[in-house]
Amino acid sequence: MTERKDELAANLARVEGRIAAACAAAGRPREDVTLIVVTKTYPASDVRILADLGVRQVAENRDQDAAPKAAECTDLPLSWHFVGQLQTNKVRSVVGYADVVQSVDRARLVTALSREAVRAGRELGCLIQVALDAGEQARGERGGVAPGGIGELADLVADAPGLRLGGLMTVAPLTGEYAGRQQAAFERLMDLSTSLRRAHPAATMVSAGMSADLEQAVAAGATHVRVGSAVLGVRPGLG
Template sequence: MSGTANDRRAELAVNLARVEERIARACVTAGREPKDVTLVVVTKTYPADDVRLLAELGVRQVAENRDQEAASKAAACSDLSLSWHFVGQLQTNKARSVVRYADFVHSVDRARLVTALSSAAEREGRRIGCLVQVALDRESGAAGQRGGVGPDGVGRLADAIAAAPGLWPAGVMTVAPLSGPYAGRPDAAFERLWEISTRLRADHPAANMVSAGMSADLEEAVAAGATHVRIGSAVLGVRPGLR
């Protein structure tokens, strides 16, 4: 390994340890076990070499938000034992590509996407875990600024996933809203997501993933019951172009 690669590995190791410590502290505060919270490292804009270094450091769950980048990166790292999560907004015409590498899609927000993913998964002989993306800024019928389905549509969409060949309802996901009643209140937003998850699990017991929290608000997510936190910049650094 070159000196530059060694330096990068050391940087990632330090950042990863800090994030794992943050998760551990948040779990202690919330009375939870750290093993019950899974770190998903979002590697968007960073090269496959970084994914390899993260794998050396013990990371097994990685996420991407754009298919073109994700597909090539997953192919370059196909020899590693990784679970790939797709977390970005997904067009139906990208479903066939995504199901070839993704084990979980966190951004399922409409019936047409369920149909596209199901058809693609069957064609590829795969079974994909689908999380319903919940748009909390659409509470009470308001117009949302991000992708996702309003809280009142979660059950119907999960039912559609459960009925779709090649798919299974894995849980719910949200991003802290920028508008609406939860704007600037990630703790309240994630608590609302937990309520939605609890209701969903009454009908779909296996849908136990609660994907919430990023670099800035992972503590609030853990306190509210998140099972998976999606962390990018706190592990990999500020994305290129944002420095």
């Protein structure tokens, strides 16, 4: 356990250094950017170590892994983010532990999240997941609403009982015009965020950037970066 704590502390310090350097290069204060550690596939024991090291925001992408892990960690001062594609039959479980769902991409999901948040007596933060590879209207391969659908979905979230519209999230596209152009993708997301805030001034959160491209996300203006492997190591089973 001591060895693992030392490893995570060193990795966390490296990531912290990268974020600080990226903020300095962009002329932004370090406190402008929040680190969310993606703990998917890693055990609750790692989450405990991270909390001990000062991490306060963690993310998961599969309810069947996240629910038992969150239940083991209810005594920790953590905010849980759900970042994966979310099926409506998992909504009741996710609402039980998640503070923010970053992958809201369709009206039916908004309705289900609202119903369960009200039932649980909770206020749930919601980010609209934007698929920058989806053209103007379709959903993206990895979930997400096309840029042209953001306004309508944002209005739905803002008006839904139990939900709070937090802002936008994206994953850098692997295909299409933004493939290999992460910073351009993140700059496009920032433009979309500016438009969203005209109608919803409190929706200031912009979640973008992961282990490989957090610098580009910070340069573009992201408020939150989601980092997994750079903190926890390469995922088990992924070589």
